[in-house]
Amino acid sequence: MLKILKYSFYDLMRSRWSYVYFIFYLLLGFVLLFLNNDVSKAVITLMNIIIVLVPLIATIFGVMYYYNSKEFTELLLAQPVKRTSIFLGQYLGVSGSLAMSLVLGLGIPFMLYGLLRSNAIWDFSLLLVTGAFLTFIFTALAFNIALSNENKIKGFGYAVLLWLFLAVVYDGLFLISLIVFEEYPLDNFSLIATMLNPIDLSRTLILLKLDISALLGYTGAIFKKFFGTQMGFLVSMAILVVWTLLPIFRIVHKAKRKDF
Amino acid sequence: MDSRSKLILLLFFAWSYISYGSTLEICSSCAISSLKQGVALAKDYDTLLIRKGTYREFDIVVDKPLSLLGDDYPIIDGEDQGEIITITSDNVTVDGLFIINVGTSYTEDFAAIRVVKSKNFLIQNVVLEKLFFGIYLEKSTYGKVYHNKIIGDAVEEFNSGNGIQLWYCNNIEVEQNIVQHVRDGIYLEFSDEITIKNNISTNNIRYGLHFMFSNDDLYEGNTFENNGAGVAVMFSKKIRMYKNTFKKNWGSASFGMLLKEINDSEIIGNIFEENTVGISIEGSNRIKYMENDFVNNGWALKVRGACYGNVFSANNFLYNSFDVSYNSKLNDNQFNGNFWSNYTGYDLDKNGVGDVPYRPVKLFSYIVNRTPETIILLRSLFMDIIDFSEKVSPVFTPDNLRDNSPLMKKLP
Numbered sequence: 001m002l003k004i005l006k007y008s009f010y011d012l013m014r015s016r017w018s019y020v021y022f023i024f025y026l027l028l029g030f031v032l033l034f035l036n037n038d039v040s041k042a043v044i045t046l047m048n049i050i051i052v053l054v055p056l057i058a059t060i061f062g063v064m065y066y067y068n069s070k071e072f073t074e075l076l077l078a079q080p081v082k083r084t085s086i087f088l089g090q091y092l093g094v095s096g097s098l099a100m101s102l103v104l105g106l107g108i109p110f111m112l113y114g115l116l117r118s119n120a121i122w123d124f125s126l127l128l129v130t131g132a133f134l135t136f137i138f139t140a141l142a143f144n145i146a147l148s149n150e151n152k153i154k155g156f157g158y159a160v161l162l163w164l165f166l167a168v169v170y171d172g173l174f175l176i177s178l179i180v181f182e183e184y185p186l187d188n189f190s191l192i193a194t195m196l197n198p199i200d201l202s203r204t205l206i207l208l209k210l211d212i213s214a215l216l217g218y219t220g221a222i223f224k225k226f227f228g229t230q231m232g233f234l235v236s237m238a239i240l241v242v243w244t245l246l247p248i249f250r251i252v253h254k255a256k257r258k259d260f
Numbered sequence: 261m262d263s264r265s266k267l268i269l270l271l272f273f274a275w276s277y278i279s280y281g282s283t284l285e286i287c288s289s290c291a292i293s294s295l296k297q298g299v300a301l302a303k304d305y306d307t308l309l310i311r312k313g314t315y316r317e318f319d320i321v322v323d324k325p326l327s328l329l330g331d332d333y334p335i336i337d338g339e340d341q342g343e344i345i346t347i348t349s350d351n352v353t354v355d356g357l358f359i360i361n362v363g364t365s366y367t368e369d370f371a372a373i374r375v376v377k378s379k380n381f382l383i384q385n386v387v388l389e390k391l392f393f394g395i396y397l398e399k400s401t402y403g404k405v406y407h408n409k410i411i412g413d414a415v416e417e418f419n420s421g422n423g424i425q426l427w428y429c430n431n432i433e434v435e436q437n438i439v440q441h442v443r444d445g446i447y448l449e450f451s452d453e454i455t456i457k458n459n460i461s462t463n464n465i466r467y468g469l470h471f472m473f474s475n476d477d478l479y480e481g482n483t484f485e486n487n488g489a490g491v492a493v494m495f496s497k498k499i500r501m502y503k504n505t506f507k508k509n510w511g512s513a514s515f516g517m518l519l520k521e522i523n524d525s526e527i528i529g530n531i532f533e534e535n536t537v538g539i540s541i542e543g544s545n546r547i548k549y550m551e552n553d554f555v556n557n558g559w560a561l562k563v564r565g566a567c568y569g570n571v572f573s574a575n576n577f578l579y580n581s582f583d584v585s586y587n588s589k590l591n592d593n594q595f596n597g598n599f600w601s602n603y604t605g606y607d608l609d610k611n612g613v614g615d616v617p618y619r620p621v622k623l624f625s626y627i628v629n630r631t632p633e634t635i636i637l638l639r640s641l642f643m644d645i646i647d648f649s650e651k652v653s654p655v656f657t658p659d660n661l662r663d664n665s666p667l668m669k670k671l672p
Contacts, residue, residue: 048641051641052641167641168642169642171637171640171641171643172642175637178633178637179630179634186633187633189633190634191636194636200636200640204636206639207639211558212510213510213534213556213557214635215558216510216511216512216514216536216558217511217559217632218632220632220633
């Protein structure tokens with residue numbers, strides 16, 4: 001598995017996509033800091049980018065990589081290598097290189113800008129951690145879609161739809177249901193609905209750091225317990241891990257049974 | 261004797277006559293071993309010098325102009341029996357005492373030091389612990405409460421008292437006091453022309469500062485931090501609040517400052533940091549808000565209606581989750597020349613003022629007002645999209661509520 005991981009990783013490096021991605025974040029980081037002149041403000045802008053762009057890129061990239069390397073995968077399948085290790089190796093190679101580009105690309109400009117001396121460092125590291133999680137989650141989801149669809153166009157379509165649904169439509173439906181059912185107690189519902197969408201979940205995690213004062217303005221006891229203590233952070237992190245593991249299990253499961 | 265030495269002699273006699281004759285010493289082994297005894301034996305303008313030790317006494321009534329001077333913080337222990345010192349005379353000074361264990365009552369407001377209908381009193385360097393009410397000023401005038409430390413152990417509102425309470429007082433200075441863990445740190449009712457300066461009021465159960473029906477007062481350089489509900493100012497006129505700091509008041513009914521029925525006042529140079537609501541405004545008119553910093557609040561300003569003719573200018577609004585929230589479409593307040601960290605406009609003519617007006621009220625804040633649970637959708641892409649569409653064509657938020665000259669650079 002490690003060998004395949006290494007191979008995928010270097011393959012991506014050679015194909016320059018990782019560099020493009022890395023340079024994109026590097027530029028973004030520098031431009032943000034240059035325009036804002038303030039680390040805390042930049043962290044807020046960055047959050048918007050991370051919860052929107054990172055899933056998009058991870059989904060598209062995951063699907064694209066799977067379809068592109070399909071012939072090579074078939075070649076590997078003819079060798080005495082375990083299926084699990086082929087697919088997990090590829091998956092980890094892609095998501096690992098994406099996560100690395102993200103962390104380094106954003107980390108370097110902020111480091112140079114004196115992040116270590118700023119008190120925004122915790123917010124920033126949390127941002128990078130959630131960004132990395134989102135990369136892993138959405139690459140895994142993309143692999144799932146690609147594994148289930150032989151047709152490339154269909155696969156791409158589903159991947160983009162998935163992103164669109166989780167990033168925008170889900171929140172819209174969420175908002176509408178909150179407004180429609182506003183006469184009912186909605187604390188539990190809203191917390192659970194947040195947990196069901198990895199993008200919302202990572203947003204909540206970051207909100208816990210950035211907007212805690214506003215979140216505590218709501219009267220509900222459950223909200224208060226969730227946001228007012230360490231619990232919110234721990235639960236969100238745990239569910240983010242679950243969100244990463246579930247699609248990976250499905251990759252393994254699917255790969256074992258698939259005909260090529 | 262020449263005229264000069266005569267004058268000096270005269271002055272000396274005059275001084276010794278006015279100035280409080282003799283000093284009576286109180287200590288456990290002295291002739292006078294209790295404060296009550298001391299007060300009974302003292303003549304007007306005497307000084308009671310209280311030596312270090314513990315005095316188990318309560319209901320000490322100071323009914324003549326005396327100075328109670330503590331030497332190295334003698335402890336006056338009320339043993340939870342009731343009120344400890346009651347001042348009923350003019351010109352009384354209390355200095356350097358350590359008063360503990362004030363009695364708790366549900367029918368009477370026992371205080372560590374109560375001043376009743378007196379003038380020209382001075383209470384300074386006093387430390388109060390385990391108290392019900394701390395310093396209670398009642399119908400008194402021209403006094404000073406200076407550099408005291410009040411540390412309570414209040415847990416519930418109903419069985420705790422206030423740190424410094426002023427009731428029907430005027431012309432009093434409250435300066436450099438530290439008040440912690442009581443119900444209301446500083447409480448004023450029907451008190452006019454009061455100066456409250458450089459006090460630190462923190463961790464109180466209810467309000468750091470609370471006043472009602474108190475006009476023409478000045479609040480300057482105070483710090484209010486982590487109080488149950490922040491600071492509440494109600495039903496008053498001509499208040500001046502300068503350079504105060506309101507910090508970390510978190511909770512659903514918590515605000516940096518609550519203004520209710522406050523008119524013709526000035527709020528200048530204050531800092532509101534990390535509060536759930538920076539200022540919550542209700543029924544307050546003709547107030548000038550200038551040069552304040554609103555930093556990292558949930559809502560910098562929450563305007564709840566019936567607020568007319570207020571002017572907000574030269575303030576910094578930095579990284580608040582919501583800058584301003586309104587619950588109606590009507591607006592008669594002016595926003596001018598503020599710095600908004602959320603402003604995204606440009607300045608082509610380089611005059612330091614943005615060319616596009618800034619709309620501080622977002623559609624999302626309107627939605628959150630209606631359905632509070634939606635707060636969980638804060639900063640989501642969907643919200644940004646509908647906020648943007650509302651910005652382009654306002655439907656739900658007041659149309660004329662905008663800052664026409666938003667600044668490009670933060671004010672110092």
